[in-house]
Amino acid sequence: MSAPDMADAWRPSEEELARRQQRRARNRKNAAIASISSILVLGTLIVILVTSPGWISLRDTFFKWAYGVEILPKVLLGFGTNVTLTLIAGTSVAILGLGLALIRTSRSPALTPFRFLATVYVDVFRGIPMLLVILLVGFGIPALQIPGVTNSVLILGTIAVIITYTAYVTEVIRSGILTVHPSQRAAARSLGLSHFQTLRHVVLPQALKRVTPPLLNDLVALIKDTGLISILGVTDAVRAAQIQTAKSFNYTPYVVAALIFLAVTIPLTRYTDRALRRSMEAQNAQGSA
Amino acid sequence: MSALLSVKNVRKTFGDEIVLADISFEVKDHSATVFIGASGSGKSTLLRCINLLEQIDDGVMSLDGQEITAVDVDPDQVRRRLGMVFQSFNLFPHMSVIKNITLAPIQVHGIPKEVAYEKALALLDRFGLREKADQYPDRLSGGQQQRVAIIRSLACGPRLLLLDEITSALDPVLVNEVLVTVRDLKNDGMTMVIATHEMGFAKQVADQLCYLHQGRILERGTAAEVIDDPKEPETKEFLARVHSAGRL
Structure with missing residues (x-):
């Protein structure tokens, strides 16, 4: 606070200048080592791949770029289904997961049956492969022939995805709620806040902030897993690629579909990593207090 | 004048452990009641019971003439008339x-x-x-x-402020600014129940000082009576230990 002129008078000492020099030299050396090592490893892999006996035929069946460009619009059109499905399922899962997490962490006696049902639901659907849920819902519900219930595999597939992911997300949010220290609840209650007010103003804001990175992680997984409903015959990116492959006996459409998924998931994964790092830094800044 | 807070024969156990055996005291308006005692003697539990954060196992408590331990009392209504400050701030x-x-x-x-x-x-x-x-x-x-x-x-x-060892988590040089604040409140006439390890502070603000030992109020009186002239051997031993730790 005092004597800003003193701060102005500061010049790095000889020792500090020498240290900085050394750090710069070390960083240059590390960068050089990293480059050489990367070139060696990647180069070796490429050489092994290209010189392998089957490389020529593999290149023609999986990486026929001219054909890839030709079928790209069809696969992209299918990918539109994946995106729409991700948005609808993602929103539904967020709302349902939050609701179920609140039910599972509540202590209200009136909610006892719902708490029990929520626990059973989470246990069951976390433990079944999603592919099975999709098959059971997609083929099982139409087989029941209940009047008024849709036969659309797109809708049924979406429901199956929502059912499975809600179970995961419920547990993520619930774990976030449980990490908020009981003393925070005690402080809020001692101020006269009701159970619900405590949840809304004190517990949930802290819990959701903490679970944002794992939830983003689940979103990335959700985008990929929407491809699984192609098993029901929904024309998504995977199914579109499959159709093209079946026509030409060339596997390039699969590679194209994979690249389209990567184009969305890699940026999202990077963003998730950044969010995770920021969240950890924020928590460290709070220290042990 | 009737008491603002009245605590009668309060008992609290956690499993087999008896934390509060039989506690009775009254707090008059604009007075400060201070509880001293070793860690684990039940000071914090007592304050949490008054705030209805813990459910007592026996006894009766009244605030402003209303029995707050009655089953049909809404704890939120009671807590709105109480303020509580914790050892670990809990902001x-x-x-x-x-x-x-x-x-x-x-x-x-x-x-x-x-x-x-x-x-x-x-x-x-x-x-x-x-x-x-x-x-x-x-x-x-x-x-x-x-x-x-x-x-x-x-x-x-x-109506009543509960202070639960509010300086225990603080650096010694920071303790004073907090204690000055509490002293100001006392001078304003705020009614307080305080659990503390700061004997000097206890002496300054306490109208009534209670030494808590194994869930009982072993000795009570003015700060001068209890701290400067303790009667019970346990109180003497506790104060001697506090003294050798340099907190008196």
């Missing part, structure tokens, strides 16, 4: 200082936002923390955090 880390202070007035008491802010700023001003209003708790020193916690508990205009 809400995701809210600025002013939001921490105005949360309960706005949400619980339905006070308009502008009025609540104005009142909170006046309180911050009074305790020299006005410029911290928009800071987040992790930017404040421990002493400042605890003073904000005290202000937060005052913002709803409580």
